[in-house]
Amino acid sequence: MTVVPGPVLLAGTGVTGLVVLLLLSVGGAHLARRRRERRDASRRAELTPLIYSLLDGEQTTRSLADAPAVLDDVVLHLLPQLRGSDRQVLRDLLVSRGVVDRAAEQVSARAPWRRGRAAMLLGATGSTRYTPDLVTLLGDRSPDVRSAATRALGKAGDVAAVPHLLAALTAVRPVPSGIVGMALLDVGTAALPALRAALDSGAAPARALSAGLLGLHGDLPATAALTAALDDPGAPTDVRRAAAGALGRIGAPQAGDALSRATVLATDPALRSAAAEALGRIGDPECVPALAAGMSASDLRVRTACADALASITPEGRDRLRVLGALDGPAAPAARAALDAVSSGIRRPLAGAH
Amino acid sequence: MREFVVDALLAAGWVLTAHVALFHLVTLLLVLAGARRVWHNRHWRGVEGHDETFASPLTPAVSILVPAHDEEAGILDTLSAALGQKYPALEVVLVDDGSTDRTFALVAERYALREVTPRPTADLPVDGAILSVHRATTGDPLLVIRKDSVGRRSDALNAALNHARHPLVCMVDADSLLENEALLQVSRPFVEDPDNVVAAGGVIRAANGALTDRGTMVEPRLSRRWVVRVQVIEYLRSFLLGRTGWADAQALLIISGAFGLFRRDVVLEVGGMDPNSLAEDAELVVTIQEHLRRQRRPHRVVFVPQTVCWTEVPESWQVLGRQRKRWSHGLGQLLWKHRRMIGNPRYGPIGVLALPFFLLFELLGPVIEVVGVAAVVTSMALGLVEPAVAGAVLVLAVALGVLLSATAIAVEELTYHRYGRGRDLLGLMGAAVVEHLWFRWVHSWYRLRGLAAALARRSPVWTAMPRVGFSGDAAPAGLLVPAERPVPADRLVRAAS
Numbered sequence: 001m002t003v004v005p006g007p008v009l010l011a012g013t014g015v016t017g018l019v020v021l022l023l024l025s026v027g028g029a030h031l032a033r034r035r036r037e038r039r040d041a042s043r044r045a046e047l048t049p050l051i052y053s054l055l056d057g058e059q060t061t062r063s064l065a066d067a068p069a070v071l072d073d074v075v076l077h078l079l080p081q082l083r084g085s086d087r088q089v090l091r092d093l094l095v096s097r098g099v100v101d102r103a104a105e106q107v108s109a110r111a112p113w114r115r116g117r118a119a120m121l122l123g124a125t126g127s128t129r130y131t132p133d134l135v136t137l138l139g140d141r142s143p144d145v146r147s148a149a150t151r152a153l154g155k156a157g158d159v160a161a162v163p164h165l166l167a168a169l170t171a172v173r174p175v176p177s178g179i180v181g182m183a184l185l186d187v188g189t190a191a192l193p194a195l196r197a198a199l200d201s202g203a204a205p206a207r208a209l210s211a212g213l214l215g216l217h218g219d220l221p222a223t224a225a226l227t228a229a230l231d232d233p234g235a236p237t238d239v240r241r242a243a244a245g246a247l248g249r250i251g252a253p254q255a256g257d258a259l260s261r262a263t264v265l266a267t268d269p270a271l272r273s274a275a276a277e278a279l280g281r282i283g284d285p286e287c288v289p290a291l292a293a294g295m296s297a298s299d300l301r302v303r304t305a306c307a308d309a310l311a312s313i314t315p316e317g318r319d320r321l322r323v324l325g326a327l328d329g330p331a332a333p334a335a336r337a338a339l340d341a342v343s344s345g346i347r348r349p350l351a352g353a354h
Numbered sequence: 355m356r357e358f359v360v361d362a363l364l365a366a367g368w369v370l371t372a373h374v375a376l377f378h379l380v381t382l383l384l385v386l387a388g389a390r391r392v393w394h395n396r397h398w399r400g401v402e403g404h405d406e407t408f409a410s411p412l413t414p415a416v417s418i419l420v421p422a423h424d425e426e427a428g429i430l431d432t433l434s435a436a437l438g439q440k441y442p443a444l445e446v447v448l449v450d451d452g453s454t455d456r457t458f459a460l461v462a463e464r465y466a467l468r469e470v471t472p473r474p475t476a477d478l479p480v481d482g483a484i485l486s487v488h489r490a491t492t493g494d495p496l497l498v499i500r501k502d503s504v505g506r507r508s509d510a511l512n513a514a515l516n517h518a519r520h521p522l523v524c525m526v527d528a529d530s531l532l533e534n535e536a537l538l539q540v541s542r543p544f545v546e547d548p549d550n551v552v553a554a555g556g557v558i559r560a561a562n563g564a565l566t567d568r569g570t571m572v573e574p575r576l577s578r579r580w581v582v583r584v585q586v587i588e589y590l591r592s593f594l595l596g597r598t599g600w601a602d603a604q605a606l607l608i609i610s611g612a613f614g615l616f617r618r619d620v621v622l623e624v625g626g627m628d629p630n631s632l633a634e635d636a637e638l639v640v641t642i643q644e645h646l647r648r649q650r651r652p653h654r655v656v657f658v659p660q661t662v663c664w665t666e667v668p669e670s671w672q673v674l675g676r677q678r679k680r681w682s683h684g685l686g687q688l689l690w691k692h693r694r695m696i697g698n699p700r701y702g703p704i705g706v707l708a709l710p711f712f713l714l715f716e717l718l719g720p721v722i723e724v725v726g727v728a729a730v731v732t733s734m735a736l737g738l739v740e741p742a743v744a745g746a747v748l749v750l751a752v753a754l755g756v757l758l759s760a761t762a763i764a765v766e767e768l769t770y771h772r773y774g775r776g777r778d779l780l781g782l783m784g785a786a787v788v789e790h791l792w793f794r795w796v797h798s799w800y801r802l803r804g805l806a807a808a809l810a811r812r813s814p815v816w817t818a819m820p821r822v823g824f825s826g827d828a829a830p831a832g833l834l835v836p837a838e839r840p841v842p843a844d845r846l847v848r849a850a851s
Contacts, residue, residue, distance in 0.1 A: 008743075012750035015757055022760045023783050026767050030779050033771065080405070113397035120401045144398065147546065151403055176547035181412045182403075205549075216411050270619075304475050337473035 043070045051075060054093065055086050061096045072099050079124050080155075091125050100125055107133045115140065116148035123152025131158045138168045138175065146175050154183025162187060162194040169205040177209050184213055192219055199225050208238040215246025223252040230275075231258050240266075241274045248278025256282060260290030263306065272297065273305035280309025285316040292320050295331035303331060307338035318342070363733045370726025371747055377715050378754040381596070385758055388595030389765045391602050392659050396769050399660075404538050408442055413545050415443035416537060416615070417518035421510035422528035423451040423503055428666070430460055432528050434569030437494050439537040445495040447518050448528075451510040452482065452503025465490035467498055475519055478512040478626035487517065507611070508627035508634040515626050518618060525635070527612040530665040531561060531571055539661040540615045543654070550654045552642055553616045555609030556661030557593045559772070560586045562669060571664050576778040581674060583785035584793040585667045590782075591762040594659055594770075601657035605703035607712060609655070611635035613663035620646075631691075633684025640692050640704070647701050660770065675800045682804025683812070685717050690808070720801040727795070752790045759786035 047067060051074060053059045064071065075090050082090065094100050099121070106118035107130075119137050122130040134156065137149035150168065153161040165183055168175040184191050191213075198210040199222065211229060214222040229235055229243040244262055247255040259282070262275035276294055279287045291313075294306035310317035318339065325335035407413055418436045422429055429448075436446045450458045461467065467488035482502040490496035501513050511525060522544060524537060536556060543551045563577030576583060593610070600606045609616075614635060621627075624641045631637040639655060646653040668674040689696065689712065696713060698705040733739040763782050766772070773779055 008746045008750050012746060012753050015750065015753040019753060019756050019760050022757070022764055023786075026760070026764045026783070027776075027779065029764075030767055030771070030776060033767075034774075077400075111397075113394065116398065117401060148401070151406070176549070178412055178544075178546040178548050182406055182410050182545075185410065185412070186406075212412075300477050301475065304473070333471075334473075337471045340471035341473060 040070055043068055044074055047071045047074055051078065051090075055089055061089075061093045064093060065096055067097075072097065076121065076124065087126065091127075094121075094125065100127075104130060104133065107137065112140075112142035112145050115142070116145045119145065119148045119152040120155075123149075123155035126156055128156055128158040128160070131156060131161055135161060135164045138164060139171060139173055141173065143173075143175075146173060147179050150175050150179045150183045151186075154186030157187050157190075159187060159190040159194070162191045166194065166198050166202060166206045166210070169209065170203045177205055181209055181213060184209075185216065189217060192217060192222075195219075196222050196225060199229060204236045204239060208236070208242045211239060211242035211246045215242070215249035218250050220250060220252065223247065223250060223255060226250070227252075227255045227258045230255070230262060237268050237271055241268075241271050244271060244274040244278050248274075248281035251282050253282055253284045253286075256284050256287050260287050263290050263294045263302075269297070269299040269302050272299070272302045276302065276305035276309045280305075280312040283313050285313055288313060288316045288320055291317065292324065295324055295334065296329070298330075300334075303334045304338075307331075307334040308341075310335075311338040311342045360736075360738060363729045363736070363738060366726050366729030367733055367739065367744075370722060370730065373715075373719065373722045373726065374747075374751045374754070377719065378751075378758065380711065380715070381758055382754075382761075384599040385591065385595045385761050386599075387602055388597070388599035388659075389761060391598045392594065392765055392769050395659065402539075402542065404535060404542065407542050407545050408440060408538055410442075410545065412548075413442055413541065414522050414548070415445075415520035416441060416522045416524050416541060417514075417520040417618070418444060418446045418524045418526055418537070419511055419514035419518060420446060420448045420526050420528050421451055421507050421514065422448060422453065422457055423507075423510070424453050424455045424457060425528040426453075426455040426457045426460055428529050429457050430464055431566065431569040432526070432530060433461065433465075433496065435531045435533075436526060437496060438534065438569060439532060440535050441537045441541070443520070444537065445497060445518070445520060447514045448496065448498045449510040449514045450498060450500045451507075452501065458498070458500060461496075461498060462488070465492050465494055465496050465498075467491070472517070474516045476516045476622050476626075478516050478622065479629070480513045480516065481506075481509050481629065482513070484513060506629055508629050508631060511634070512626045512629070515618070515621060521618055522615055523618045523621060524615045525611060525613070526663065527665055530558075530612045530663050531566065531569055532613065533571060533662045533664070536613070536661050536663055537615075540613075540658050543656045543658065544615065544617070547654065550652050551617075551656055552620045552646065552653045553609055553614065553639060553655045554658055555597065555606070555614045555656075556658050556663055558589055558610050558612050558663050558665055559593075560589060560667040561664035562667055564664065566664075573774070574664075574772045574778075575775065576773060576781045577669075579669055580785065580788055581671060581793075582667055582669060583781055584789040585674075587759050587762065587782060587785045587789055589667075590766055591759055595762055595765060597657045598659045600708060601655065603703050603707060604654075605708035606655045606657055607640060607704065607708045608633075608636040609639050609657075610663075612665045613661075614639075616642075628691075631684060631687055632680050633688050636684070637688050637691070640688060640695070643704055644692060644695060644701065647704075662772075671796070675796075675803075678797060678800035679804040679807065682717070682720070682801040683807045684804075685712060686805055686808025689713055689717055716801075717805060720798040720805060723795070723798045724802050755790035755794065756786055759789060762786075 047070065050059060050064060054064060075093060079087065079090050103118040103121040106114045109115050115137065119134055122134060134149045134153050137145055140146050150165060153165060162184065165180050169177055169180055195210040195214055198206045199214065202210060211226060214226065226243045226246050230240050244259060247259060259275045259279050263272055263279060266272045272294065276291060279291055288310065291306045291310045295303055297303050307321060310321050321335040321339050324331045325339060420432060420436065433446060448461065468491050469486050470489045472484065472487045481504045485500040488498040497517060499513055499517060515523060522541065526532060540554050540556045543554050560582055562582045563575045564571060565573040565575060576586060597606060611634065620642055624645050627634045628637045643655060668677055695701045695705045696709045730739060730744050734741055734744055763786060
């Protein structure tokens with residue numbers, strides 16, 4: 001420490017210079033950004049009425065062919081909010097301005113974000129023409145691009161992509177199930193046959209996801225397959241749980257026996273709770289004894305789910321809750337709380353209350 | 355003997371130099387990694403699919419848990435922000451943890467609370483007695499639990515967890531404002547990857563000085579107080595870049611207690627919040643990861659840098675000192691409790707990267723800095739070190755620190771640029787310099803005291819922070835009120851110790 005540290009002085013000076021340069025650049029960037037934002041805002045304000053007049057048929061796509069590039073941003077912002085002929089007009093505008101062709105070229109760009117944004121844009125056009133390109137991107141090395149391609153396939157709504165989407169769940173480079181699920185929901189009811197097939201013979205993640213989606217669609221023809229999946233003790237717990245939830249959403253009384261068995265006999269508390277919730281949704285009085293039996297479960301979640309389910313079956317379920325609430329034991333507090341929740345006269349949450 | 359003292363002093367000086375150099379190098383790498391990720395995210399802005407997440411039936415419902423103790427200054431704003439979230443299905447569980455002020459009265463009046471039968475969904479141990487449970491009758495999905503305080507936030511959170519109904523739980527401080535889409539943004543990883551994501555955090559920013567209106571952040575502004583400004587810089591560096599960098603390395607150790615989203619089943623599986631920890635937020639994250647790693651279950655802890663929660667930060671040195679002492683004490687507890695994980699490859703990047711970093715630089719750093727500076731000053735007094743040499747090293751250390759802060763400001767300006775006014779940007783630049791001239795050294799002293807408390811195994815003591823609030827009750831409708839107000843002297847709460 002007694003030697004004059006020349007390198008230290010040199011490094012200190014260098015770093016100080018770097019700091020000054022960085023701070024000056026930040027100041028410059030701040031000013032440039034504010035100018036750019038003002039300019040873009042002004043251009044948007046000019047162009048947005050033109051787009052509305054295009055949608056009203058007062059302009060043609062040809063007249064907007066040479067408009068500034070910020071027009072594309074405005075159109076892409078509006079596109080997902082529109083349906084029908086308005087959407088088609090904006091798609092045509094993007095095609096005529098070469099935006100779609102440029103995006104198709106960008107699908108093989110080097111930067112992942114370019115590939116991803118291109119995929120999103122192609123999906124937003126709703127055209128099935130680019131499905132093969134998007135399917136290829138499902139195996140992209142970048143997880144973000146795979147997710148973007150999955151979403152884009154959903155937006156495009158091409159039913160031919162459904163098997164590829166389900167396969168992406170278990171691919172070497174997989175796509176998370178939530179993204180695949182949203183994409184399959186976007187495809188709509190056209191995906192149901194493929195989902196039913198996946199429930200029967202797919203891999204475990206595809207079976208669980210298919211079961212959940214079939215339930216969300218309220219797909220009555222899938223009841224038998226869902227009941228079989230729930231009853232299958234060899235099936236993964238996730239699949240059985242998803243099947244139980246789906247049967248509840250479908251509201252199929254014919255699944256009551258299987259759900260009752262799961263509520264009383266299953267070992268996984270989450271499965272028991274899901275089955276109890278499903279019975280509550282179905283609301284069949286025949287299931288009250290099973291739910292009452294579930295009230296003696298050692299797991300609090302199961303007791304609570306059974307109590308809530310009983311509370312939703314009137315009057316038989318609530319009568320049973322009153323009996324259970326008057327007795328001693330672990331079921332009593334849950335029974336009283338469930339009854340209190342439905343008899344308190346509390347208004348339901350209001351949409352847009354804030 | 356003299357020779358030994360001289361050698362010891364010089365060695366301490368070298369250790370300090372090496373420590374400062376290594377710390378800045380590692381932090382710079384972390385900041386650059388975080389900057390790279392934030393920069394990368396910028397390209398995806400606008401196509402994240404938040405609207406799809408909002409509309410999706412696959413989006414899981416969230417219980418927002420708000421523990422509150424003497425929070426009358428801002429509780430209504432916090433609840434307003436939480437209940438006004440753009441999110442398809444949520445409930446708010448407020449725990450009035452033995453407040454002695456009007457916290458409960460204000461909430462009861464605003465939301466017309468009605469007492470209901472408790473309806474627990476879990477049975478985590480809670481020390482403070484549950485006094486009553488209330489539900490809003492205004493149509494808001496709000497549950498309020500009144501309980502006795504045992505002086506621990508974790509106890510209040512466990513009470514809230516016992517009454518939460520939804521599969522995700524979001525822990526929010528009672529002096530924080532969530533941005534309108536914060537929940538939607540931070541829940542996106544759970545929607546997209548429900549099988550693996552177990553926890554997610556967002557950026558915390560200082561609300562002091564900002565313009566707010568009944569729970570809504572109208573315009574972020576920089577406080578005029580330097581003690582706040584340096585914390586703004588610190589939060590930018592730590593949250594925006596540091597945690598993004600750690601998350602990228604799959605070694606995120608801390609999700610702030612002010613704003614974090616967790617899978618409820620996993621939190622219950624590990625027994626809820628540790629009742630004895632002073633850093634219960636970090637403790638929860640580490641415990642979850644330790645538990646899942648031991649069971650070899652795949653999991654992800656993610657950080658969402660675009661998600662923002664605005665919170666009040668200390669406005670006085672006294673309060674800041676108490677807070678930082680508590681953090682350091684909590685970190686000491688955490689590292690001791692999870693000492694088997696430190697350097698252990700079985701726990702992946704958390705074990706071999708994050709925990710050693712926090713041990714060497716966050717926990718032991720203040721010891722090295724304080725002892726090292728004392729040694730250098732003594733050496734100079736004894737003529738062992740030339741002042742020019744010590745000065746050159748000091749200038750380098752300060753310049754490296756300022757470089758880190760300046761990088762954080764640059765990334766903020768080039769990506770999220772929350773501060774629109776040029777004068778705020780200038781204030782941030784000034785704070786970047788000021789921070790390393792004196793804040794850092796004072797901070798080290800506070801942390802050293804926290805470490806001493808941890809080593810002495812003193813009983814954990816939670817100290818309430820005086821709240822300023824976000825807007826005044828007397829504000830007429832539509833009038834925007836600056837959050838920065840002097841704290842009434844009678845609301846300054848002294849440490850319970």
